[in-house]
Amino acid sequence: MPIPKAELHLHIEGTLEPELAFALAARNGVELPFADTGELRAAYAFTDLQSFLDLYYGLMAVLRTEEDFAELADAYLARAAAQGVRHAEIFFDPQAHTARGVPMGTVVEGLGRALERSEERHGVSTRLIMCFLRDEPAESALATLREAEPYLHRITGVGLDSAEVGNPPSKFREVYEAAAALGLRRVAHAGEEGPAAYVREALDVLGVERVDHGLRVMEDPGLVERLVRERVPLTLCPLSNVRLRAVDVLAEHPLPRMMAAGLMCTVNSDDPAYFGGYAGDNFTAVRRELDLGDEQLRELARNSFLASFLEDDEERRARYLAEVEAYDFAPTAAVPAGRDPEDPVPAPAASR
Numbered sequence: 001m002p003i004p005k006a007e008l009h010l011h012i013e014g015t016l017e018p019e020l021a022f023a024l025a026a027r028n029g030v031e032l033p034f035a036d037t038g039e040l041r042a043a044y045a046f047t048d049l050q051s052f053l054d055l056y057y058g059l060m061a062v063l064r065t066e067e068d069f070a071e072l073a074d075a076y077l078a079r080a081a082a083q084g085v086r087h088a089e090i091f092f093d094p095q096a097h098t099a100r101g102v103p104m105g106t107v108v109e110g111l112g113r114a115l116e117r118s119e120e121r122h123g124v125s126t127r128l129i130m131c132f133l134r135d136e137p138a139e140s141a142l143a144t145l146r147e148a149e150p151y152l153h154r155i156t157g158v159g160l161d162s163a164e165v166g167n168p169p170s171k172f173r174e175v176y177e178a179a180a181a182l183g184l185r186r187v188a189h190a191g192e193e194g195p196a197a198y199v200r201e202a203l204d205v206l207g208v209e210r211v212d213h214g215l216r217v218m219e220d221p222g223l224v225e226r227l228v229r230e231r232v233p234l235t236l237c238p239l240s241n242v243r244l245r246a247v248d249v250l251a252e253h254p255l256p257r258m259m260a261a262g263l264m265c266t267v268n269s270d271d272p273a274y275f276g277g278y279a280g281d282n283f284t285a286v287r288r289e290l291d292l293g294d295e296q297l298r299e300l301a302r303n304s305f306l307a308s309f310l311e312d313d314e315e316r317r318a319r320y321l322a323e324v325e326a327y328d329f330a331p332t333a334a335v336p337a338g339r340d341p342e343d344p345v346p347a348p349a350a351s352r
């Protein structure tokens, strides 16, 4: 089995695999501007965040019913479980659905249906985080929070995503204050394409407890010092950073330098259907391309549980952490050539 881990940066809409997209399109009578899954996959040649977002929002047209959202989440949870994910804190983008006439209740109840049975079916505990689209007006985010109030028993926190540059965290001060007043946890994407100053704003103005990405914090040594001192977790997404050209190649990803600086890093998949891999694939890729050793992988896995919103279930967190500490990385020398040293049985796909 791959090392146990929590996934803390995962957009459920970004788990829509081409095969499911076409199946849902057929079921819902939606015409896609692609002839087949091959043609769709060929469109995944992104040049930046916006070029991805255009396709990502377009493909959501196939998601219409509660059953669609339940199926999407269930497929993700099955894949994540197979890669060692024991706990998942899942983002969703309600405005991307309500804007096209799909009610908030359809989205939340559909996702909730899959999340409710996730432990029993997949052995994965879950939380749900509602993201606001930062390229929409702040008033729309506030209206979305109000619309979500009947469903807050299913929602642990709020996040902020979509086109970052030109949409600083401070634009959402009011809605984050309202979310805090409702007892919601707070995270935000910052420092993915935007500057380190956006990370400072997310902390100071929005009061976030984790920073999603935070890739660019290394440009600001004072900020790094603060993040280390305050133990603020960063939810990094290495394969995403390569696909969206935030870094040129994985071998140049700052993750090892960030870990060496004492930052509390985690590794996540972001939008795995689009970026070439799920959580375990990201672990495998950083191990290989960045030369991370067993104990660095253990640190990333440990951090993922420490940074998770499991304060209401410390017993479970302790159990997961004990699994991480007890995890046995099989000695490389004893592994036959071609076998994954961490995996006691030959696996069809890379998945750490």
Ligand SMILES: Nc1ncnc2[nH]cnc12
Binding pocket: 011, 014, 049, 056, 161, 162, 163, 189, 192, 240, 270, 271
């Ligand atoms: N990587 C990403 N950055 C910002 N918004 C997103 N929405 C989905 N994936 C995203």
Ligand SMILES: [Zn+2]
Binding pocket: 009, 010, 011, 161, 189, 212, 270
């Ligand atoms: Zn993201």
